[in-house]
Amino acid sequence: MNAMNFKLIKTEEDYNEAIHMMEALGDREDFEDNPDLISQFELIAKLVQLYEEEHAPVTQGHPIDIILMKMEYMDLKQKDLVPVIGSSGVVSEVLNKKRAMSKKMIRAFSEILKIDQDILNTPYELTKPTQTVANTALPSNKKAHKLFQFADTSQTLAFKERVRKTGMLMAIC
Structure with missing residues (x-):
């Protein structure tokens, strides 16, 4: 792609060439005083923008x-x-x-x-609090009052059932 032969950017190679061309135009000493160079730069920038929108869309950050x-x-x-x-x-x-x-x-x-x-000022979801379950099957000492957190109810129920069946608690990593 040269300055007078513009085409749609369809490949990564075309994209890189367009970026280099924009840099070369912008680096010229007479760039700011030359309306033709500015027009060429703007046209290439628009082609680059179209390619980026299609191939590398930017999503809004949290x-x-x-x-x-x-x-x-x-x-x-x-x-x-x-x-x-x-x-x-x-x-x-x-x-x-x-x-x-x-x-x-x-x-x-x-x-x-x-x-x-x-x-x-962009809407976003808050993190959902995990369900906290006190383990009542443990003896009542200071260490026994630790709370366990689970991502969902099925994990909580399965945990409670295991404690009920075995009567003890194994280390959880």
Whole structure:
């Protein structure tokens, strides 16, 4: 593909060639003052965009994952957000996807992390709490009051049945 011979980008090779051509056009000293070069660049950019939309669509990221990545980039910890977002428990619940962000939190995250509010104001599902079952078959001492978490009810019922039948609990990894 040369500057005057434009074609649809159909292969990875065509795509790479188009990217190199855009770089070459953009690197020219007279680029900003040359409307023909700018038009060529825009046309190639549109062809690249069409190829990328078809072959490498970008899906919207999870707002909390975006927040966590930006925090890592800015070297921020959860405790750094407490003064602006709320208690450490609230910050933890939000960052662990257990609590939804309020409008106030979205504004605060946006301001602190320099993230567009529209990105953060995207609906998302919270993580579902796992069912917690107290093991009543164990003797009542401090260690016996540990709680076990299971992803669904069938696992809970199977666990309870095994404890009832054997009268003991084996190590769970």
